[in-house]
Amino acid sequence: MREITFVEALREALREEMKRNDKIIILGEDVGKYGGVYRVTQGLIEEFGENRVLDTPISEIAIVGAAIGAALGGLKPIAEIMYMDFAMIAMDQIVTQAAKMRFMSGGQLKVPIVIRTQYSLGRAHGSQHSQFYPSWFVNSPGIKVVLPSTPYDAKGLLKSSIRDDNPVLFIECGVLYRSKGNVPEEEYTIPLGKAEIKKRGEDLTIIAVSRCVQEALKAANKLEEKGINAEVIDLRTLVPLDVETIVNSVKKTGKVVIASDDVKYCSIASEIAMTVMENAFDYLDGPIVRVTSPPLPVPFSPELEKAYMVSDVKILNKIEEAFGYKLS
Amino acid sequence: MREITFVEALREALREEMKRNDKIIILGEDVGKYGGVYRVTQGLIEEFGENRVLDTPISEIAIVGAAIGAALGGLKPIAEIMYMDFAMIAMDQIVTQAAKMRFMSGGQLKVPIVIRTQYSLGRAHGSQHSQFYPSWFVNSPGIKVVLPSTPYDAKGLLKSSIRDDNPVLFIECGVLYRSKGNVPEEEYTIPLGKAEIKKRGEDLTIIAVSRCVQEALKAANKLEEKGINAEVIDLRTLVPLDVETIVNSVKKTGKVVIASDDVKYCSIASEIAMTVMENAFDYLDGPIVRVTSPPLPVPFSPELEKAYMVSDVKILNKIEEAFGYKLS
Amino acid sequence: MEIRKVQGASLSEIDTDPLKLLRKMVEIRKFEEKIEELFLVKGTLIGPAHLYLGQEAVAVGICSTLSKEDYVITSYRCHGHAIAKGVSLKKLMAEMFGKKTGTCKGLGGSMHAAISLEDGLVYATAIVGSQIPIAAGLALANKYLNKKIATVCFFGDGATNTGAFHEGINLASLWKLPVLYVCENNLYAEFTHITRSLSSRSVAERASSYNMKVIVVDGNDVVSVYKAAKEAVTEIRNLNGPIFIEARTYRMKGHGVYDQAKYRDPKEVEEWLKRDPIKIFKKRLIEEGIMDEKDYERIENEVTKEIEEAVNFAFESELLNFEELYKLVYVE
Amino acid sequence: MEIRKVQGASLSEIDTDPLKLLRKMVEIRKFEEKIEELFLVKGTLIGPAHLYLGQEAVAVGICSTLSKEDYVITSYRCHGHAIAKGVSLKKLMAEMFGKKTGTCKGLGGSMHAAISLEDGLVYATAIVGSQIPIAAGLALANKYLNKKIATVCFFGDGATNTGAFHEGINLASLWKLPVLYVCENNLYAEFTHITRSLSSRSVAERASSYNMKVIVVDGNDVVSVYKAAKEAVTEIRNLNGPIFIEARTYRMKGHGVYDQAKYRDPKEVEEWLKRDPIKIFKKRLIEEGIMDEKDYERIENEVTKEIEEAVNFAFESELLNFEELYKLVYVE
Ligand SMILES: Cc1ncc(C[n+]2csc(CCOP(=O)(O)OP(=O)(O)O)c2C)c(N)n1
Ligand SMILES: Cc1ncc(C[n+]2csc(CCOP(=O)(O)OP(=O)(O)O)c2C)c(N)n1
Numbered sequence A, B: 001m002r003e004i005t006f007v008e009a010l011r012e013a014l015r016e017e018m019k020r021n022d023k024i025i026i027l028g029e030d031v032g033k034y035g036g037v038y039r040v041t042q043g044l045i046e047e048f049g050e051n052r053v054l055d056t057p058i059s060e061i062a063i064v065g066a067a068i069g070a071a072l073g074g075l076k077p078i079a080e081i082m083y084m085d086f087a088m089i090a091m092d093q094i095v096t097q098a099a100k101m102r103f104m105s106g107g108q109l110k111v112p113i114v115i116r117t118q119y120s121l122g123r124a125h126g127s128q129h130s131q132f133y134p135s136w137f138v139n140s141p142g143i144k145v146v147l148p149s150t151p152y153d154a155k156g157l158l159k160s161s162i163r164d165d166n167p168v169l170f171i172e173c174g175v176l177y178r179s180k181g182n183v184p185e186e187e188y189t190i191p192l193g194k195a196e197i198k199k200r201g202e203d204l205t206i207i208a209v210s211r212c213v214q215e216a217l218k219a220a221n222k223l224e225e226k227g228i229n230a231e232v233i234d235l236r237t238l239v240p241l242d243v244e245t246i247v248n249s250v251k252k253t254g255k256v257v258i259a260s261d262d263v264k265y266c267s268i269a270s271e272i273a274m275t276v277m278e279n280a281f282d283y284l285d286g287p288i289v290r291v292t293s294p295p296l297p298v299p300f301s302p303e304l305e306k307a308y309m310v311s312d313v314k315i316l317n318k319i320e321e322a323f324g325y326k327l328s
Numbered sequence C, D: 001m002e003i004r005k006v007q008g009a010s011l012s013e014i015d016t017d018p019l020k021l022l023r024k025m026v027e028i029r030k031f032e033e034k035i036e037e038l039f040l041v042k043g044t045l046i047g048p049a050h051l052y053l054g055q056e057a058v059a060v061g062i063c064s065t066l067s068k069e070d071y072v073i074t075s076y077r078c079h080g081h082a083i084a085k086g087v088s089l090k091k092l093m094a095e096m097f098g099k100k101t102g103t104c105k106g107l108g109g110s111m112h113a114a115i116s117l118e119d120g121l122v123y124a125t126a127i128v129g130s131q132i133p134i135a136a137g138l139a140l141a142n143k144y145l146n147k148k149i150a151t152v153c154f155f156g157d158g159a160t161n162t163g164a165f166h167e168g169i170n171l172a173s174l175w176k177l178p179v180l181y182v183c184e185n186n187l188y189a190e191f192t193h194i195t196r197s198l199s200s201r202s203v204a205e206r207a208s209s210y211n212m213k214v215i216v217v218d219g220n221d222v223v224s225v226y227k228a229a230k231e232a233v234t235e236i237r238n239l240n241g242p243i244f245i246e247a248r249t250y251r252m253k254g255h256g257v258y259d260q261a262k263y264r265d266p267k268e269v270e271e272w273l274k275r276d277p278i279k280i281f282k283k284r285l286i287e288e289g290i291m292d293e294k295d296y297e298r299i300e301n302e303v304t305k306e307i308e309e310a311v312n313f314a315f316e317s318e319l320l321n322f323e324e325l326y327k328l329v330y331v332e
């Protein structure tokens, strides 16, 4: 299979879907003429025209608001919010408008929008350009939350997100943009709400999303060398959550580690832990371990930022500490 | 001791602090001439003048932004955001600006603001005026989070919040506004970061905040009738969190129920549960039980809203189910 | 851009039956009076409700130029727009009662009761200003789909101070979107007078700085409103725009149903009550010989009866089953 | 309100040593060129960095009218404002390197490096527009405390499309706050030309709709900028305001250090490069006999040396210990 980058995979998904459905429009800052700050939308304005790829002013409220309105009016808008940090500016539109419209209209309305965004932790962007807060959206019923960790998943999940009739928040990870992976030429989609076991194992379960899936896999490989067989689950979508895959794994391994880039308290790691507690408590033979960002804003200094972030080493250390393995 | 309402207690705190410190200003929508939509600031403009009590346009970004700036300039601003739902509009100012300023300036800046707001669940206000999402702020290092459940606590905690040199989000509960309680005439404050055991018990621990403390107490009284002695902990502040009081109680009772009005997934209940897991796992003799709002926007219909909300009955049912008590 | 004024239009300038306009205005009036009674006298209803009393000429003047297909998007002060656009009084009333026969199955309540897709009433939001960028998006869809229908967006004077207003209007003007923005300037945002929240010299002047057509209309004169709207809506339907109407009007009662509105200058109130849009229109129709007192009474009686029926319908309707709620969060 | 224009001011109209202005401009120029080199040639630095090359006359013209006590608040494009306001080049450079001797102990980086309370540089934010309401608050504090200092808030043309701009400016005007808003209109917001994001005919016209004094100044002429600022700052210090300056300028390079800026019309670039603010000021100073080529060289050499020292300082400085971070989140 050919190898392409994460960005290329996203672009292919957009391109293929735009060809397939002429109701799709893209809007956001610099997504048109420039092709997107991270080049995800490169070439689309040339191929599909200015009517379908729209450069907006620096107006996050209007970007999401207009996407919602266009969706109500029969289009399928894909809004780009350049950094996840800026999604906070549009929080009212995302959470108080888009996510609740269907419900509070008694099922009359549907809001088929995709909001693509990315978090930039790990690129020396400082406190205001590195925030990652998926838990807020998991806490807000009415919107789906998708987080791909590989080019393959990025393409398949983005296509499904676009075909979904609900608001979908599609969170990309900036440091993964240049990573490469196998992506078939043929058409495929990945259903929302299905986790993937990225590596099978029997001894313990590492549950992760986005960038941390890669860290988890590295950690699992090192465990392998010590004869410990870790299973790595990539949740891929947080809403809907694939409880079954989680529970089945825990029943098998009895040990759970959850790795995610969000800040520890009230994180998705906390929630996944509760999911395990509520659905597989009796199978646990040890505490549930969270490996997350510490309760600090993100420091700029590249070295400090590195020390701040979840890594394979941190995952291994926590495993050693919690389950009494001798790894070093 | 005299009895006053929750609103009166808040107003007394504001008034006393404003007398004590002439750097305090209040700003928000209708807080001045009208005295606040819920009358919390009534009479303050008459007493302290238009320079200290400022009516703003409908501009939540500017309300919080101006409060931040005024704090940087040497004042002690208290901003009112009329409903917690509207805080989303100012999310960037609250989380990406105020909460991170000290850190990312390397400790140069301090932002001594209080943001008072209230959530209106339980008053037939519908999906857009009933949101309660304290977990988002707990997930955002740099801001303190305070939630009083009685007039006594409201006054003492608000005074401490005002005297604190950090940004403080002070979340009131609309349905408690008219509730009455004992409040001494004498000056007192309640430190941030100290939970209170509102009722002592040995058989199980109910941890709650805000309105749910009252529901927990009702439930505990009913348990008492059945000979079960529940301890009720009112966390009062979520950041900083009083881990010690939680852990000591769990060590004693081994059973934990957490009651809160936020939506179940990624709620503060999830986090408190993890706190228990990480600090008192070995003392648990049963699953940790969450009693929260379901994963739905809030329905308007008063009857459906009632069915939606946490109540003493729901707490009791969950306890019965989880710990095998016969309560009915 | 220049700001146009429309006021004192004569009946000959409009192409619709004035009695229809009157009838709609009376419907709104009686509906709102009933709501007020149900809250304050009977205590049947609870929660927030924002009456449209005194502003009837705006909703009726504008919406009477629209067909069912045209989009309307509005705020929590939405009963008037719903009725003017043709939403069934029964469904509207049932929504106030939180019943499953309501427009939103009882999940929306008063502040969202106007949402009625079958009537082209696309949305009603309780977050001030949030509808403004959404309206731009609706218009974008129409332009893209070459759908020759209008999008009309209602909001208040207070909403012009929100970030959502600025970002939404800027986008609409920049992209020349076919949307009619209607600001109902009733001089108050809740309890605060417009002079204490608006830095610009007027709403119209603010709007005009976004480089679009602005019309100021006497919002208590349904004929002038209709006239201004008719022209504007025609342009919008031809996918030109945006156009901004500032309708100067007044709410007869408080901000919400519980508000006694004591913060207003009694003189100001008195002056405006003299300009009650129904009273002045009725007087004019009688003076111009288009109807007499009896005709008016007949209309009133018919409407009163309809509203009683709506109340009974709402009262007797059932609640949604709680378990149903889980099916209404996501599209399957 | 009327919009005033200031351009082509003569040296006799300003009350400061023009060589000081020049020197500051050269400091910025050399500093930014060094930063560019450290990123692109040496690869020493990483992360985002937004150079101020080409806009030097604005920061220097404005900040040279200020004292240390006056407040400046700005965006991520902040190096120029920092240097113009007097922040130590060493601390500034160390911040770029993420070292604990930096202005922000290395926690802020380029986008926040200007934060230096001791220099009255109150804040630098990476969220476009977010400083605008915060500046209003600073001015509110000064007014309340009767502190006769100025607050100056810098932002770009793109920022005028944010909700934060609208809400902040409206409040400042409504409350007559003593703040000088300086919009550096460099024609681009990232890669998008202003004509594709601003619906209003100009930034100045937009500002003027908020009912405040607006001045348009030639942002490449430090003398005109100084002249306009001097008057404005004096008014602000007397606690009048707000005043809005639109400084028309151009960035010589890309949006960020990695941007090649190929999306710009080469002709446009050429035209503007002819108006390089340092070149034209230098030429003028020589023509008016205030200095000669040698003087200029001496200035350049001095500055180059200072910057080398700053780099060495930054390079040799240490990192903050990670555990220290936990003490920097809250005030004890
Ligand atoms: C963003 C936001 N802030 C505050 C409120 C509270 N609130 C509800 S209505 C209102 C006044 C709105 O005034 P205006 O826009 O003039 O409309 P009117 O009520 O006069 O029709 C306010 C402040 C809100 N709903 N949303
Ligand atoms: C709210 C927000 N949206 C988007 C961005 C990304 N961004 C950074 S700078 C910039 C352009 C700003 O343009 P302008 O205000 O003209 O300032 P300039 O960079 O030209 O100095 C954008 C879109 C951001 N930082 N904040």
Ligand SMILES: [Mg+2]
Pocket: C156, C157, C158, C184, C185, C186, C187, C188, C189, C190
């Ligand atoms: Mg109004």
Ligand SMILES: [Mg+2]
Pocket: D156, D157, D158, D184, D185, D186, D187, D188, D189, D190
């Ligand atoms: Mg610019």
